[in-house]
Amino acid sequence: MLGTRFERRGNDKDLDEAIEVQMEALALHPVGHIDRSKSLSNLANGLSSRFDHRGNDEDLDEAIALDREALALHPVGHTDWSMLLNNLAVRLSCRFDHRGNEEDLNESIALQMEVLALRPVGHTDRFKSLNNLAAIALHREALVLRPVGHTDRFKSLNNLTILLSSRFDHRGSEEDLNEGIALQTEALALLPVGHTDRAGLLNNLAAILSSRFDHRGNDEDLDEAITLHREALVLHPVGHTGRSASLNNLANRLSSRFDHRGNNEDLDESIALHREALALLPVGHTDRFKSLNNLAIRLSYRFDHRGNNEDLDEAIALDREALALLPVGHTGRSASLNNLAARLSSHFDHQGNDEDLDEAIALHREALALRPVGHTDRSGSLNNLANQLFSRFDRRGNREDLSESLENLRCALTMLTHHNPRQLLVHESLARLHLSSHHSGLDGSGVGGNTDSLNAAMHHVKAAANLVSGGLLSRLWASLSWVHRASQYSHGTQLEAYATSLQLLDTYMSVTASVSSRHNVMMEFPRMLAVNAASCALGSGDVGRAVELLEQGRTIIWTQMARLCTPLDSLQTCGDHALTLMKRFRELSSLLDKSPATHSEGTRRVDAEAEETRYRRLVKDWNGTVEEIRKIEGFSRFLLPPLFSYLQDAARDGPIIVLIASKLSCDAIIIPHKQPPTSIELPTNLQKLTELVLAFQEAVPKDAGPKGNQRALMEALRELWDVVRPVVENLCGIAREGSRIWWCPTSVFNFLPLHAAGEYRKGGESVSRHYISSYTPSLTALINARASHDRSPSVPFVAIGQNRPAGASFNLDAVEPELELVRRLMPAPPTVSFSKITSVDATKSKALSALQDNTWFHLACHGTQRMDEPFKSAFLMRDQPLSLLDIAQMDLSRHQFAFLSACETAVGTFSTPDEVIHLAAGLQFAGVKSVVGTLWKVDDSTVQRLVEAFYKNLCGDGTMNSKRAARALHRAVQSLASDKDNKDIPLAQRIVFVHIGI
Numbered sequence: 001m002l003g004t005r006f007e008r009r010g011n012d013k014d015l016d017e018a019i020e021v022q023m024e025a026l027a028l029h030p031v032g033h034i035d036r037s038k039s040l041s042n043l044a045n046g047l048s049s050r051f052d053h054r055g056n057d058e059d060l061d062e063a064i065a066l067d068r069e070a071l072a073l074h075p076v077g078h079t080d081w082s083m084l085l086n087n088l089a090v091r092l093s094c095r096f097d098h099r100g101n102e103e104d105l106n107e108s109i110a111l112q113m114e115v116l117a118l119r120p121v122g123h124t125d126r127f128k129s130l131n132n133l134a135a136i137a138l139h140r141e142a143l144v145l146r147p148v149g150h151t152d153r154f155k156s157l158n159n160l161t162i163l164l165s166s167r168f169d170h171r172g173s174e175e176d177l178n179e180g181i182a183l184q185t186e187a188l189a190l191l192p193v194g195h196t197d198r199a200g201l202l203n204n205l206a207a208i209l210s211s212r213f214d215h216r217g218n219d220e221d222l223d224e225a226i227t228l229h230r231e232a233l234v235l236h237p238v239g240h241t242g243r244s245a246s247l248n249n250l251a252n253r254l255s256s257r258f259d260h261r262g263n264n265e266d267l268d269e270s271i272a273l274h275r276e277a278l279a280l281l282p283v284g285h286t287d288r289f290k291s292l293n294n295l296a297i298r299l300s301y302r303f304d305h306r307g308n309n310e311d312l313d314e315a316i317a318l319d320r321e322a323l324a325l326l327p328v329g330h331t332g333r334s335a336s337l338n339n340l341a342a343r344l345s346s347h348f349d350h351q352g353n354d355e356d357l358d359e360a361i362a363l364h365r366e367a368l369a370l371r372p373v374g375h376t377d378r379s380g381s382l383n384n385l386a387n388q389l390f391s392r393f394d395r396r397g398n399r400e401d402l403s404e405s406l407e408n409l410r411c412a413l414t415m416l417t418h419h420n421p422r423q424l425l426v427h428e429s430l431a432r433l434h435l436s437s438h439h440s441g442l443d444g445s446g447v448g449g450n451t452d453s454l455n456a457a458m459h460h461v462k463a464a465a466n467l468v469s470g471g472l473l474s475r476l477w478a479s480l481s482w483v484h485r486a487s488q489y490s491h492g493t494q495l496e497a498y499a500t501s502l503q504l505l506d507t508y509m510s511v512t513a514s515v516s517s518r519h520n521v522m523m524e525f526p527r528m529l530a531v532n533a534a535s536c537a538l539g540s541g542d543v544g545r546a547v548e549l550l551e552q553g554r555t556i557i558w559t560q561m562a563r564l565c566t567p568l569d570s571l572q573t574c575g576d577h578a579l580t581l582m583k584r585f586r587e588l589s590s591l592l593d594k595s596p597a598t599h600s601e602g603t604r605r606v607d608a609e610a611e612e613t614r615y616r617r618l619v620k621d622w623n624g625t626v627e628e629i630r631k632i633e634g635f636s637r638f639l640l641p642p643l644f645s646y647l648q649d650a651a652r653d654g655p656i657i658v659l660i661a662s663k664l665s666c667d668a669i670i671i672p673h674k675q676p677p678t679s680i681e682l683p684t685n686l687q688k689l690t691e692l693v694l695a696f697q698e699a700v701p702k703d704a705g706p707k708g709n710q711r712a713l714m715e716a717l718r719e720l721w722d723v724v725r726p727v728v729e730n731l732c733g734i735a736r737e738g739s740r741i742w743w744c745p746t747s748v749f750n751f752l753p754l755h756a757a758g759e760y761r762k763g764g765e766s767v768s769r770h771y772i773s774s775y776t777p778s779l780t781a782l783i784n785a786r787a788s789h790d791r792s793p794s795v796p797f798v799a800i801g802q803n804r805p806a807g808a809s810f811n812l813d814a815v816e817p818e819l820e821l822v823r824r825l826m827p828a829p830p831t832v833s834f835s836k837i838t839s840v841d842a843t844k845s846k847a848l849s850a851l852q853d854n855t856w857f858h859l860a861c862h863g864t865q866r867m868d869e870p871f872k873s874a875f876l877m878r879d880q881p882l883s884l885l886d887i888a889q890m891d892l893s894r895h896q897f898a899f900l901s902a903c904e905t906a907v908g909t910f911s912t913p914d915e916v917i918h919l920a921a922g923l924q925f926a927g928v929k930s931v932v933g934t935l936w937k938v939d940d941s942t943v944q945r946l947v948e949a950f951y952k953n954l955c956g957d958g959t960m961n962s963k964r965a966a967r968a969l970h971r972a973v974q975s976l977a978s979d980k981d982n983k984d985i986p987l988a989q990r991i992v993f994v995h996i997g998i
Contacts, residue, residue: 040070157187202232247277292322337367382412424470431460498533535664544644558925650779654740661747703988720757756991798854802861805876814940825951863902870917892927896962905933930962930997966995
């Protein structure tokens with residue numbers, strides 16, 4: 001009864017008292033007593049339970065000894081023989097898991113095989129033996145023996161899930177993860193609230209969901225894991241022995257979400273939970289050092305992000321306490337020494353206290369002494385010590401520290417095999433050291449005089465970026481370091497560094513599942529990476545290469561998106577072999593990204609060597625899989641940038657002008673269809689362009705209304721004309737007057753009304769005087785749009801309007817008249833099949849359905865631009881917003897035209913300008929060939945006049961062709977500007993609409 005109450009409530013006192021009672025019962029059953037075997041087994045079970053909850057080795061050892069004695073009391077063939085064999089085998093397996101002694105594992109397997117032989121097919125306990133033998137095939141047989149309705153089916157489901165999860169960790173097969181989640185979900189459904197085993201299954205399901213999040217980056221998996229851990233924590237109230245583990249589980253997942261999204265509340269809650277977990281492990285508890293370490297790590301994270309000295313000081317104090325609990329000889333001491341040294345190093349970096357650095361070095365030396373030659377983690381300790389010695393050299397200039405640092409790093413590198421992922425850290429350390437030698441002239445050549453050290457530095461950082469086993473994310477950061485250093489010293493590998501970083505970013509994004517995850521990734525990396533790479537290529541005289549790098553490094557989120565899938569998913573339509581390759585690529589990429597920084601304490605040399613062999617195989621398999629994918633039709637450039645010879649086809653109907661604004665220079669690249677591209681240096685710089693963007697943001701509101709002041713806006717447009725005038729001048733001979741051109745802006749150029757640039761004086765020059773402007777977010781987007789253009793003689797057209805969206809306190813009175821105007825201007829059936837959705841009918845679901853069914857549409861509603869979360873930018877419907885994310889999930893590949901009569905539908909975000917994340921671009925990337933959008937707020941009182949002029953020019957002759965949209969918009973704007981009756985329309989409203997696409 002005490003044991004049962006312990007299982008339900010988790011009270012330690014109940015378990016201790018139950019064991020005392022069992023000891024008394026055993027004392028009453030001396031050797032020779034008929035019930036002694038039963039008492040031995042009961043006491044062994046109690047001690048085993050206490051080991052599970054407290055981790056005391058003596059309890060497990062005594063339980064095994066009691067099992068052996070109980071077994072010895074019965075002859076082979078006794079009715080209890082298989083049960084006693086099973087008990088001993090389970091306990092030996094547990095001890096192997098805890099200490100790693102292969103003798104325990106071998107004996108356990110031998111005993112379980114003996115038990116299985118005693119339980120033939122049909123035996124009621126055969127499933128237990130199958131489970132304990134821990135083979136997936138046997139677990140499946142065990143599950144069959146517990147069909148739906150069996151009271152213990154949830155146990156077999158849980159056991160099979162655990163093994164599938166383990167196999168995933170080793171092989172990386174996503175099918176194992178998905179099956180494990182399905183099985184664990186079924187198991188959880190079998191346990192109602194209040195069941196004693198529910199908390200364990202909640203934690204197990206959360207753990208495997210977390211694994212899938214780590215593998216695919218799907219936010220929903222992480223959120224669900226946190227929800228499950230919260231429920232498990234509720235089932236482990238204060239006083240329950242499982243509460244500490246539940247607190248740690250939830251804290252770790254919240255910390256993961258903080259790493260992923262940067263939400264400070266998650267980190268703060270994680271720290272609070274770790275504090276509570278630590279409080280449950282008082283001084284003297286065997287696991288206290290683990291909780292001390294967990295809390296110290298999270299406090300250190302918070303210090304890194306917020307710079308609060310109290311957090312770092314507390315982390316150091318916790319590390320000191322943890323170290324004190326691990327005496328010389330404890331397997332965890334060297335890791336604890338490294339933790340404290342790392343925190344002291346941070347304290348030195350922040351405070352500049354030499355004593356902290358000296359102590360960190362002393363601690364690393366002690367840790368190194370605990371990892372002698374042959375230790376699996378000696379290279380890590382050598383690297384750690386070398387980095388701190390280098391810091392001290394940098395501080396005090398002692399050459400002995402520099403020499404020892406270099407020697408340690410060289411030793412660390414020679415200890416690691418060619419494909420060992422830990423090489424990446426050592427290469428990065430060697431790069432820093434050689435760069436310092438070059439910078440300070442310590443290589444004997446004077447400051448910056450000899451390039452040997454500089455070349456060595458670039459060699460090592462390049463090696464780090466190209467180490468396939470290092471994992472995509474670590475390699476990506478290494479490549480960015482290479483870019484920074486090569487740029488700083490104008491090294492010959494600069495362009496190669498840029499190309500490598502863009503390829504790694506492309507690859508990393510290809511295995512990142514969700515749109516929000518991709519945007520978070522892009523937020524973390526330099527927003528000017530692609531344009532700086534292009535400027536570097538232009539500096540070397542390679543214009544085509546500049547275009548290729550821009551195309552690879554911009555609009556990555558859109559380019560990689562196919563209805564919330566990675567581009568790999570298009571392989572699904574290429575047959576079974578291609579589908580297998582797609583899955584294998586994802587699995588191998590995930591496994592390589594999990595490369596550990598260090599081995600866990602106590603890792604045997606044979607296991608370390610096995611891991612290195614595994615990584616060599618993974619690298620070989622990854623390279624082989626990439627090569628096989630490239631053999632499939634349409635994938636020859638997989639993970640390679642598009643070639644200029646392909647991209648130039650975007651200029652089939654008129655030249656493309658790519659505008660580059662980087663820290664290096666501001667340039668235009670004119671791309672004709674057949675002639676070579678040319679580059680033009682523009683008379684501006686990044687700072688001036690940024691100021692010009694701000695000038696437009698201030699001028700546009702001033703221009704609003706009949707009494708608006710146009711002076712500021714005109715001045716900004718004149719300054720913009722000065723920037724693009726060289727482009728217009730160089731287009732002579734490439735594009736005839738009045739023909740179409742396409743602007744492909746990058747960086748801050750994305751926020752400028754290039755089509756409206758001009759002198760704004762009588763007879764003055766302007767872009768619109770010479771050419772009809774369209775925009776394209778990328779060359780590939782334009783190529784794809786042209787490839788599927790359809791000139792059907794009959795088109796379905798829907799006009800969607802919402803005059804009073806959800807939560808609004810205002811009416812958009814012009815919506816209904818605008819839609820009625822559009823209806824009147826449409827050609828009659830059968831040329832156009834017109835429909836209209838407005839007012840209460842214009843809900844999110846009906847709008848989505850209408851967009852799916854109609855290949856032409858006009859949207860008149862309120863639009864919102866979310867700069868913080870751009871994929872939540874939306875058209876506001878009656879019930880819910882129709883978001884950019886909703887649009888991105890649609891297949892609009894048959895769709896020809898969209899007119900967006902809403903505010904700010906063609907404006908991206910400053911945080912990721914080259915991703916071009918706005919509603920108009922979203923529609924084009926979803927498949928719409930031609931889109932009219934807005935750069936800023938539209939005025940209801942004047943927009944109808946432009947809409948009327950536009951549709952009269954588009955389809956006034958009774959035909960529908962989306963390729964005519966740009967010319968129709970151009971003529972509409974020109975007619976309003978020249979019509980005396982429309983002089984009251986503010987300049988900002990005449991230039992607010994832009995055309996995107998074919």
